[in-house]
Amino acid sequence: xxxxxxGVFPAVCPLDCPDTCGLLLHKENGRIVKVTGNPDHPIxxxxxxxxxxxxxxxxxxxxxxxxxxxxxxxxxxxxxxxxTWDEAVTEITQRFRDIIAEHGSEAILxxxxxxxxxILSVDGMDRRxxxxxxxxxxxxxxxxSAGGAGWRYTMGFGGGTTPEDTEYADLILVWGGNIxxxxxxxxxxxxxxxxxxxxxxxxxxxxxxxxxxxxxFIPLYPGTxxxxxxxxxxxxxxxxxxxxxxxxxxxxxxxELREHVKAYTPALVSQIxxxxxxxxxxxxxxxGEAEAAYIHIGNGLQHHDxxxxxxxxxxxxxxLTGHWLKQGGGAAKSNGGYNxxxxxxxxxxxxxxxxxxxSINMNRIGEALAMTEQPIKALLVYCSNPLVVAPDTAxxxxxxxxxxxxxxxxxxxxxxxxxxxxxxLPATSSFESTDLFGSYWHxxxxxxxxxxxxxxxxxxxxxxxxxxxxxxGFDEEAFSQTEEQMIEAxxxxxxxxxxxxxxxxxxxxxxxxxxxxxxKLHYLDRLPTPSGKIELYxxxxxxxxxPPLPEYVPLKEGYDGERRPAAGESFPLMFISPPNHNFxxxxxxxxxxxxxxxxxxxxxxxxxxAAARGITDGDPxxxxxxxxRYELKAVVTDKMLPGTVVSQGLWWAKDGRxxxxxxxxxxxxADMGGGATFFSTTVEVKRQ
Ligand SMILES: Nc1nc2c(c(=O)[nH]1)N[C@H]1C(S)=C(S)[C@@H](COP(=O)(O)OP(=O)(O)OC[C@H]3O[C@@H](n4cnc5c(=O)[nH]c(N)nc54)[C@H](O)[C@@H]3O)O[C@H]1N2
Ligand SMILES: Nc1nc2c(c(=O)[nH]1)N[C@H]1C(S)=C(S)[C@@H](COP(=O)(O)OP(=O)(O)OC[C@H]3O[C@@H](n4cnc5c(=O)[nH]c(N)nc54)[C@H](O)[C@@H]3O)O[C@H]1N2
Ligand code: SF4
Ligand SMILES: [Mo]
Numbered sequence: 001x002x003x004x005x006x007g008v009f010p011a012v013c014p015l016d017c018p019d020t021c022g023l024l025l026h027k028e029n030g031r032i033v034k035v036t037g038n039p040d041h042p043i044x045x046x047x048x049x050x051x052x053x054x055x056x057x058x059x060x061x062x063x064x065x066x067x068x069x070x071x072x073x074x075x076x077x078x079x080x081x082x083x084t085w086d087e088a089v090t091e092i093t094q095r096f097r098d099i100i101a102e103h104g105s106e107a108i109l110x111x112x113x114x115x116x117x118x119i120l121s122v123d124g125m126d127r128r129x130x131x132x133x134x135x136x137x138x139x140x141x142x143x144x145s146a147g148g149a150g151w152r153y154t155m156g157f158g159g160g161t162t163p164e165d166t167e168y169a170d171l172i173l174v175w176g177g178n179i180x181x182x183x184x185x186x187x188x189x190x191x192x193x194x195x196x197x198x199x200x201x202x203x204x205x206x207x208x209x210x211x212x213x214x215x216x217f218i219p220l221y222p223g224t225x226x227x228x229x230x231x232x233x234x235x236x237x238x239x240x241x242x243x244x245x246x247x248x249x250x251x252x253x254x255x256e257l258r259e260h261v262k263a264y265t266p267a268l269v270s271q272i273x274x275x276x277x278x279x280x281x282x283x284x285x286x287x288g289e290a291e292a293a294y295i296h297i298g299n300g301l302q303h304h305d306x307x308x309x310x311x312x313x314x315x316x317x318x319x320l321t322g323h324w325l326k327q328g329g330g331a332a333k334s335n336g337g338y339n340x341x342x343x344x345x346x347x348x349x350x351x352x353x354x355x356x357x358x359s360i361n362m363n364r365i366g367e368a369l370a371m372t373e374q375p376i377k378a379l380l381v382y383c384s385n386p387l388v389v390a391p392d393t394a395x396x397x398x399x400x401x402x403x404x405x406x407x408x409x410x411x412x413x414x415x416x417x418x419x420x421x422x423x424x425l426p427a428t429s430s431f432e433s434t435d436l437f438g439s440y441w442h443x444x445x446x447x448x449x450x451x452x453x454x455x456x457x458x459x460x461x462x463x464x465x466x467x468x469x470x471x472x473g474f475d476e477e478a479f480s481q482t483e484e485q486m487i488e489a490x491x492x493x494x495x496x497x498x499x500x501x502x503x504x505x506x507x508x509x510x511x512x513x514x515x516x517x518x519x520k521l522h523y524l525d526r527l528p529t530p531s532g533k534i535e536l537y538x539x540x541x542x543x544x545x546x547p548p549l550p551e552y553v554p555l556k557e558g559y560d561g562e563r564r565p566a567a568g569e570s571f572p573l574m575f576i577s578p579p580n581h582n583f584x585x586x587x588x589x590x591x592x593x594x595x596x597x598x599x600x601x602x603x604x605x606x607x608x609x610a611a612a613r614g615i616t617d618g619d620p621x622x623x624x625x626x627x628x629r630y631e632l633k634a635v636v637t638d639k640m641l642p643g644t645v646v647s648q649g650l651w652w653a654k655d656g657r658x659x660x661x662x663x664x665x666x667x668x669x670a671d672m673g674g675g676a677t678f679f680s681t682t683v684e685v686k687r688q
Contacts, residue, residue, distance in 0.1 A: 001449060001450065001451045002450050002451065002452060002453050004027065005027065005028075005029055005030045006027055006028055006029065007026075007027050008024050008025070008026050008027070009024070009025045009027065009451045010022065010023070010024060010025075010038060010511045011023040011024065011025045011035075011038075011430075011431055011448055011451060012430070012435075012437045012446040012447070012448045013048070013052050014116045014117050014118055014429075014430035014435070014437070014448070015051075015052070015116075015117065015584045015587065016113075016114040016115070016117055016143075016584065016585065017049075017182065017183070017584065018182070018183045018186075018334075018439060018440055018441030018442075019043075019044055019049075019183060019184060019185045019439070019441065019442070020044075020117070020437055020438070020439035020440075020441070020442065020444075020446065021037055021038070021041065021044040021047075021048050021049075021052070021185075022037065022038035022040065022041030022044055022444075022446065022511065022512055023035055023036070023037060023038055023048065023052070024036045024037070024038050025431060025451045027451065027452070030452070031060070031452070032056050032059060032060075032431065032451065032452060033056065034056070035048070035052055035053055035054075035055045035056060036048065036053070038511075040511075040512075041444070041512055042444065042512065042514070043163055043164070043185055043442040043444060044185050044442075045185075045188075047184070047185065047188065049184055050581075050582060050597065051582055051583070051584055051588055051594065054591070054593050054594065057591050057592075057593045057594075058412075058429070058587075058588065058591050059429045059431060059452075059455070060455075061413070061590075061591060063413060063414065063590065064412055064413060064426075064455060064456070064458075065411065065412060065413060065414060065418070065424060065425075065426040065427075065456075065458075066426050066455055066456025066457060066458060067082045067083075067426060067456055067457050068082070068083050068084065068085055068087070068088035068423065068424070068425050068426065068457065069081060069082055069083060069421075069423070069424040070083045070087075070088070070091075070422070070423055070424075071421060071422050071423075071424070075400065075401050075403070075407075075419070075420045076397070076400070076401060076419050076420050077419060078414055078418075078419040080414075080424060083423075085457060085459075085467075088423050088425060089467060089468065089471045090471075091423060092408055092423060092468065092471075093468070093471045093472055095378065095406045096108060096133070096378060096472070097472075099377045099378050099406065100133075100134075102377075103374075103375070103377050104374075105133055105134035105135055105353075105354065105357075106134065106135065106136045106354070106357050106358055106374065107136075107374070107375065107376060107377040107378065108133065108135040108136065108376075108377070108378040108379075108380065109135060109136045109138065109360055109368070109376045109378070109379055109380070110126070110130050110135055110136075110137075110138050110379075110380045110381075110382075111138060111362065111365060111379055111380070111381045111382075111384060111386055112126065112138065112140075112380075112381065112382045112383045112384050113140060113142060113143070113362075113383055113384035113389075114143075114383060115382075115383035115384055115385070115411075115585075115587065116383055116430050116435075116461070117437055118430055118433070118435030118436065118437060118448065118461075119341060119346065119435065119436045119437065119438065119490060120346075120434070120435050120436055120461070120462050120483055120486050120487070120490075121383065121430075121433075121435055121460065121461035121462060122383055122461065123341075123343065123346055123347060124346045124347070124461075124462065124486055124490070125461060125462040125465040125466055125469075125479075125486070126382065126461055126465045127346065127347035127348070127349075128347060128348045128351060128465065128469065128478045128479065129465040129466075129468055129469045129472075129474075129479075130380075131347065131348055131349055131350075131351045131352040132348075132351040132352070132353075132469060132472070132474045132476070132478075132479075133472065134352060134353045134354045134357060135357070135380075136357055136358050136359070136360050136376070137357055137358070137359040137360070138359070138360055138362050139359045139360060139361045139362060139674055140362055141361055141362055141363050141669075141673060141674040141675050141676060142362050142363055142389065142390065142676050143299065143676075144299055144302065144333070144334060144675075145670075145672075145673035145674060145675045145676075146302045146303075146304075146307035146308040146311070146670035146671065146672045146673045146674075146675025146676070147297065147299065147301075147302030147307060147308065147310070147311035147333055147334075147673075147675070148311075148333065148334065148673055149308050149672035149673035149675070150302065150307070150308035150309060150310065150311035150312035150313075150315065150672055150673075151297075151311050151312070151315050151333040151334075152529075153308075153312055153529075153535060153538045153540060153541050153546075153672075154312050154315040154316060154319075154529075154534060154535055154536075154538070155315055155527060155529070155534060156527040156528035156529035156535075157337050157523070157527055157528055158333075158334060158335075158336055158337025158340075159332070159334070159335045159336070159337040159338045159523075160330055160331050160332035160333060160335065161294055161328070161329070161330035161331060161332045162332075162335065162338075162442070162443060162517070162520070163185070163186060163189055163335075163441060163442050163443075164189070165294075165327050165328045166186070166189050166190065166193060166294045166296075166328050167189050167192045167193050167196075167328065168193065168196075168292060168326075168327040168328030169193050169198055169290075169292050169293060169294035169328035169329060170193075170196075170197060170198045170199075170290050170291050170292055170293070170328075171198060171199055171201070171286060171287065171290035171292075171293040171294070172190050172193060172198055172199070172200045172201070172293075172294050172295075172296065173201050173202075173203065173287070173293065173294070173295045173296065174190075174200065174201070174202045174203070174204075174210055174214070174296045174298065175202075175203045175225065175295055175296065175297055175298060175301065175314055176203065176204060176225065176297065176298035176299070176300040176301030176302075176310075177210070177296055177297070177298020177299065177300060178204070178208045178209060178210045178298065178300070178578060178579070179210050179296065179298070180208075180209040180210045180213055180581075181208070181209055181210070181579065181580070181581040182298075182299075182579060183296075183441065185442075186296060186441070187210075187213070193328070194215075199215045199216070199286070200213070200214045200215050200216075201214060201215065201216045201217075201218065201283065201286070202214035202216070202217050202218070203218045203220060203225070203228070204217070204218075204219065204220075204300070205219065205220060205221070205222045205300075205574075205576055205640060205641075205644050205646070205679075206219070206576065206604065206639045206640040206644065206646045207219065207639040207640075208578075208639075208648075209581065211639070218275060218279060218283065219274070219275075219639075219640065219641050220273040220274055220275050220641070221272070221273055221274045221574070221641060221643070221644070222304065222555070222574045222576060222644060222679055222680070223301075223304040223305065223306055223310070223554070223555040223679070223680060224272050224273040224274070224552070225273075225301045225310040225313070225314065226306060226309050226310050226312075226313040226314075226550060226551070226552045226553070227264065227268075227269050227272040227273050227552040228269060228273050228275065228280065228283075229310075229313040229314050229316070229317060229550065230261050230264035230269065230313060230550055230551075230552060231264050231265075231266055231268075231269030231270075231273075231280045231284070232280070232283060232284040232287060232317060233257065233261040233264070233316070233317070233320060233550075234261040234262065234264045234265060234266070234269075234284075235266065235280070235281060235284035235285070235288070236284055236287070236288045236320050236321065237257075237258045237261060237262075237320075239284075239285070239288065241284070241285070241287075241288025241289065241321065242254075242288075242320045242321060242322075243320070243321055243322030245322070246319070246321075246322030246324070246325065247319065247320065247322070247536075250319065250322075250324070250524050250533055250534055251319050251533050251534040251535070251536050252531045252533050252534070252535055252536060252537055253535060253536035253537020253538070253548075253549065254320075254536050256536070256537045256549060257316070257320075257536045257537065257549055257550070260549045260550075260551075264552070266280045266281055272552065274641050287317065287321065288321055290321075290323070290329075291323075291326055291329070292323055292326035292327060292328040292329035293318065293321065293323050293329055294323075294328055294329060294330060294331065294332075295314060295317060295318065295330075295331035295332075296331075296332060297311055297314055297315070297331060297332065297333040300576075300578055300679065302670070302675060303670075303675070303676055303677060303678040303679045303680075304555060304670065304677055304679055304680045305553070305555045305556045305557075305668065305670060305671065305677050305680045306552075306553045306554075306555065306670070306671055307670040307671065307672070307675050307677065308546075308670055308671045308672025308673055308675060309546075309547075309550065309551065309552075309553060309671055309672070311333055312538075312541075312550060312672075313550035314331065315331060315333070316534075316536050316550055317331070318330045318331050319534040319536060320536075324524060325524075332441075334440045334441075335439070335440055335441050335442070335443070336438065336440035338443055338498045338515055338517075338520075339438035339439070339443070339445060339496075339498065339499065339515055340493070340495075340496045340498075340499075341436075341438070341490040341491065341493055341496070341499070342489060342490050342491070342492055342493035342495075345489035345490060345492065345493075346486065346489060346490050348476075348478050351474075351476060351478065358374075360376075361669065361674045362386075362390070363390065363391055363667055363669060363674065363675070363676045363677075364667050364669070365386055365390055365396055365399060366390070366392055366394075366395025366396040366397075366398065366399050366667060367395065367667065368399070369396075369398075369399025369400070369402060369405065370395070370398070370399060376405070377404065377405065377406060378405070378406040378407070378408070379400075379405060379406070379407045379408070380408050380410075381407065381408070381409045381410070381411075381417055381421070382409070382410040382411070382427070382461060382464075383410075383411075383461070384417075385411075385415045385416065385417045385585075385586045385587075386400075386417050387400065387415070387416035387417040387419075387420070387653075387660075388415070388416050388417070388586040388589070388650050388651075388652055388653075388660055388662065389585055389586055389650055389662065390662060390667075391662050391665040391666055391667045391676060391677070391678055392627055392628075392662065392663075392665060392666060392667040393628060393659060393660055393662045393663040394627060394628050394663065395667065396662075400417070400420040401420065406422050407420055407421050407422050407423075408421060408422065408423045408424075408425065409421035409423075409424050409425070410424075410425040410426075410427050410461070410464055411424070411425075411426075411427055412426070412427050412428075412429060412458070413590055415586070415590075415652070416586075416652050416653055416660075425459070425464060426455075426456055426457060426458035426459070427458055427459070427460070427461070427464075428454045428455065428458045428459060428460045428463075429455070430448055431448070431450070431451045431452055432450050432451075432452055432453065432454045432455065432458070432460065433448070433450055433454075433460035433462065433463075433483075434447075434448060434449050434450060434460075434462075434483035434484070434487075435447070435448045435460075435462075435483070436448075436486075436487045436490060436491075436507075443498075443514055443515040443517060444512040444513065444514055444515075445491075445502050445507065445512070445513050445514075445515065446507070446511060446512050446513075447487065447504075447507040447508060447511065462483055462486070466479045466480065466481075484504060487504050487507070488503075488504050491503060491504065497516065497518075497519045498515040498516055498517065498519055498520075499515065499516070500515075500516040501513070501516050502515065502516075536549070536550075537549055546671065546672070553671065555680045556668065556680065557571075557666070557680055557681060557682045570684065571625045571626070571682035571683050571684050572643070572682065572684065573605075573609060573643060573644065573645050573682060573683050573684065573685060574643060574644045574645070574679075574681070574682055574683075575623060575625075575645055575646075575647070575664055575665075575679075575681050575682065575683040576640075576644060576645070576646045576647075576679045577646075577647050577648070577649075577650075577661035577662070577664075577665065577678060577679070578646070578648055578679070579648065579649065579650065580598055580648035580649030580650075581597075581598070581648075582594045582597040582598045583598065583649055583650060583651075585650050586650040586651075586652060589649070589650060589651050589652050590652055590654075598649055600632070600633060601630075601632040601633070601647060601649060601651050601661075602632055602633045602634070602635045602647065602648075603621055603623055603630075603632050603633070603634050603635065603645055603646070603647045603685065604635050604637050604639060604640065604645060604646040604647070605621075605634055605635070605636055605637070605645050605685060606636075606637070606638060606640055606641070606642045606643070606644070606645075607636050607637075607638060608642040609642055609643065609645065609685070610634065610636045613685060613686060613687065614687060615634050615636065615685065615687050616634070616636065617634065617635060617636040618633060618634065618635075619633070619634045619687050619688070620632075620633055620634075620687070620688040621633070621634045621685050621686065621687055621688060622685070622686055622687075622688055623645065623647070623664060623683045623684075623685050624664070624683060624684060624685075624686075625664055625681065625682060625683045625684065627663065627664055627665070627666070628659050628663030628664055629659055629663060629664075630647070630659050630660065630661060630663050630664055631659075631688065632647060634685075634687075645683065645685060647661055649661070650662075662678070664681055664683055665677075665678045665679075665681050666680065666681050668680070
């Protein structure tokens, strides 16, 4: 495909987005001139988002880093000079050897996430290198780990209702997810369900695009979703809307739960959540009376102190009504479990000389870089932009600014993080490399093969880490395997029956290969929880020091237990900073086209909160708390309940703008999974 100057070639969207669209790249004179959706993809069917329709702006952006570079100015200022790959690799391997000799291999820490979802790139050759080097491990908790843990305590398996089935739901609850922006093909399917008569209800802390599209939007106070779920359960049990046969067969703990939820009266739940009592009654009735209700559990509501419990509690609802047995009914948090690959073959943990190596939670990177005992002396950053995406920017920045820290960054751009690199290495875009893609929503596996040559001297993650591995003297075959050999190894995994029939050959031939979904028929009979059933009561949670039944625990900042600002509170507003429509986390935030679509960072503030501060629409405002400040423009709107302010989008610090959203967010960990608590933060706002 690389050699062909003109034509239309299949591709996969590599971004951290559930849809994992099939793409078509249109080439003229050797350049991609257009990106469209592949109409043959069974789920995404040729529709793609505006972000990726404009992907050529990013792939051919004049600011792309095309050569290895070495920093010449102070950390953070972005002054670099071009060096050769030989010089870069010699310096990196020399510094790593010195650090290992003096401080041990765990003084080196990787920092990565899913800037490219290609399995070979982020769960493949990189892991082999880090394992063989014996670095500290990174606990990758920034996205869905609290919710993932909450879901697994309840359901055991990392998968739920599949997208095609949701067309047959008669009620769709979108709970803490902005799917118009973040999972657009679920919206398309929900529209088909709507045509068959389904209703769509959105439960969120602000009326985002998805809330505007819903049949019914229910606003609530941040971090109170467990209380709402418990209130719904109270009504379901009270009014006989539960399926007792289902509970007897497939759950444990329903009798304990029935007693437990008696305390969560609609009156109490209304006080906690800010939702009128009659709306709680109406919602519970709608849910209980639906034939096949589907709950789409978004990511937003688990980025809280009580985030794991929020997901755990919502996950109990379909077990009370038995909706799981109806096509389209049930719930999904992430469907990544269906396409689990052979991680041992991919990551080669056997190469690690120190299996007991420590693990560092990525949400605490600032704190980790400040450790004086067993200090971190080198950082290897790829597929992530922590200066923008990690919580508590000031601490992160202080860590990255350490003069004695040797930092290598591999990226396509001079990100805010890359400016702190000692050595900056150019990364290919996914259209320049071979990789394997699953989806954490639909059940099609896809392959990407290079459509254009590597731009400049850029290298893919696979090339980089095999090069570094060989330069460190690792002579195992693992470092010379081709991408295709790695794909074969990843797919050779009899432990996952869903992978049956997915092979390199079928992928090359068909581009998208559906998992074998026959095991799903017995899904409920073989849940991998300790009891083998849906755990409404979880002994495992009790052993972990968590409440074994769903229980509402208030957030740690800002409000008292009754959801009113605590007396004397100096930061009385909850600050929510979810993703925006035209960026993908911080990706695209440096591309003019995408910036223009978003215009500028804004703070949405309720008219009551604005009036109390003398703020009018369009005013420049400063949002601040004890951690930092963020300057943006006020938009006065009643899309939230009073007391909540919202700023969408992970903008870079640029053009004199002071700091970023994460300047305000805490690096506290959630109740489960070591998850992030981005949205459990309080602030004050003033006019500039
Ligand atoms: N356009 C676009 N698409 C994306 C991304 C992007 O940046 N831009 N990011 C990708 C990634 S990595 C992820 S993880 C997903 C995330 O996508 P989603 O699953 O949609 O999750 P978020 O957008 O983080 O949050 C969704 C909503 O949760 C709300 N929320 C916050 N706190 C609460 C609460 O306490 N209760 C309730 N009910 N709602 C709350 C927020 O207001 C927000 O509207 O999207 C992916 N897709
Ligand atoms: N305040 C707040 N903070 C958040 C969130 C929020 O909602 N609010 N969301 C959180 C969530 S859910 C997530 S998932 C994280 C996401 O955080 P990150 O995973 O850091 O996501 P991005 O900001 O998209 O950064 C990805 C980087 O990878 C680079 N990249 C792309 N492809 C490649 C490649 O092939 N190789 C290499 N080496 N680099 C590549 C891109 O250029 C980009 O700079 O952010 C979290 N931070
Ligand atoms: S970002 Fe999501 S919706 Fe957009 S093309 Fe990629 S996978 Fe599809
Ligand atoms: Mo995420």
